[in-house]
Amino acid sequence: GAGVSQSPSNKVTEKGKDVELRCDPISGHTALYWYRQSLGQGLEFLIYFQGNSAPDKSGLPSDRFSAERTGGSVSTLTIQRTQQEDSAVYLCASSLVSMNTEAFFGQGTRLTVV
């Protein structure tokens, strides 16, 4: 596709349920990032994938959060046993693997845990 695609756009789930958020990066971009943004706040780094290297999971807030990237392309962020504090916009971005390059963001998934 022409840009980073995320699905769903919006997700309402009940507390305690598991959710999966999907990200389709730009073709050819080997770097993929997940961020979380709570209302009115900045972006909180979650996880970073680069090619076939082990992902940098240092930003994941708890073991309820996990992510995978299949075939170096599509990524899925999974949140198990969702809590109300997980409510946020989850943003995915991709880029070329270069220090001096921009990241391209998807439109995000707005997750609401009720």
Add this chain to the structure above:
Amino acid sequence: SQQGEEDPQALSIQEGENATMNCSYKTSINNLQWYRQNSGRGLVHLILIRSNEREKHSGRLRVTLDTSKKSSSLLITASRAADTASYFCAWRGGSYIPTFGRGTSLIVHP
């Protein structure tokens, strides 16, 4: 914040005025980028300035970088109502992972 700050947090101006936003960070960097976000959704890249650059222009945007003060500023000249958005700085230090500031919310009144 242990990472950095942006100020002001919110800025309200009239159309035609200039808007200046500042960003401070705490680590050494390779580059610093500015992004724009409309309605709390995806971010759009505006401009990247490398650590060995002091100033960069793109249309009505002017970015400065002072690595000795660990700070950057974004100037939007002759602002328009359509410039209303949140603006974020992000920097890369020794990692490929951009670290983002908390953002400045800009409102431009017609």
